[in-house]
Amino acid sequence: MKLEVKTLAAAASGSIELDENVFGKPARVDILHRVVTWQLEKRRGTARGAAERSDVKRTGKKLGNQKGGGSARHGNRAAPQFIGGGKAHGPRVRDFNPGLNKKIRSLGLATALSVKVAEGKLVIVEDLALGDAKTKVLIERLNGLGITSGLFVDGAAVDASFALACANLHKIDVMPAVGANVYDILNHDTLVLTRAAVAQLEARING
Known part of the structure; x- marks a missing residue:
């Protein structure tokens, strides 16, 4: 044309x-x-993924006695409420690069x-x-x-x-x-x- x-x-x-x-x-x-x-x-x-509880390598040893300590009954340092613990409901990596x-x-x-x-x-x-x-x-x-x-x-x-x-x-x-x-x-x-x-x-x- x-x-x-x-x-x-x-x-x-x-x-x-x-x-x-x-x-x-x-x-x-x-x-x-x-x-x-x-x-x-x-x-x-893509969002940068955060380390969740299962991704953090921390001790699983019980922090104290079950009763009598005057504090909550914690059993794992990787819990989100602790400094250095995993992120609760953090961003996860998703792939937006289709072929x-x-x-x-x-x-x-x-x-x-x-x-x-x-x-x-x-x-x-x-x-x-x-x-x-x-x-x-x-x-x-x-x-x-x-x-x-x-x-x-x-x-x-x-x-x-x-x-x-x-x-x-x-x-x-x-x-x-x-x-x-x-x-x-x-x-x-x-x-x-x-x-x-x-x-x-x-x-x-x-x-």
Whole structure:
């Protein structure tokens, strides 16, 4: 498929041929759901487990006589009420790092890209060279492109001026092609790719 290429100033800059194997996949909601769920679970941090009563190595010898001592009848120094004893109902380590087949992850990325194409929400630009790292200038460029919520994906490295200019803009994010992922693509209304980003994404998915 062929799409028009624009500049940041919304001027025409030729066209580009997109790989059908990357940008022409059918919409698979089940695949997108699996990949997004996997991404969000990978973000969760695991709590550091506390040593509970069974994990503490302390004497089990009875502390005193059963009766006549004037104090409670304790039988184990590992009990939670003692200093150095086990934690009562402490946090336990839980695993939030599920695995997901590499083919499914690759298919999920291609599906997300294809969904943006089908919705007409994919914009291809020549590059992200802004010249002057001014937020005001970038807002004018975005208004010209009709973008209020957009994910910009550059090639191997993000243009420094563009990254500085969009740092304070809500729902405008930028990342290199290696960081492109299903969750961020679906979380923005418009996906903006540079020519370099298209080449790297096609190589990443087809490789």
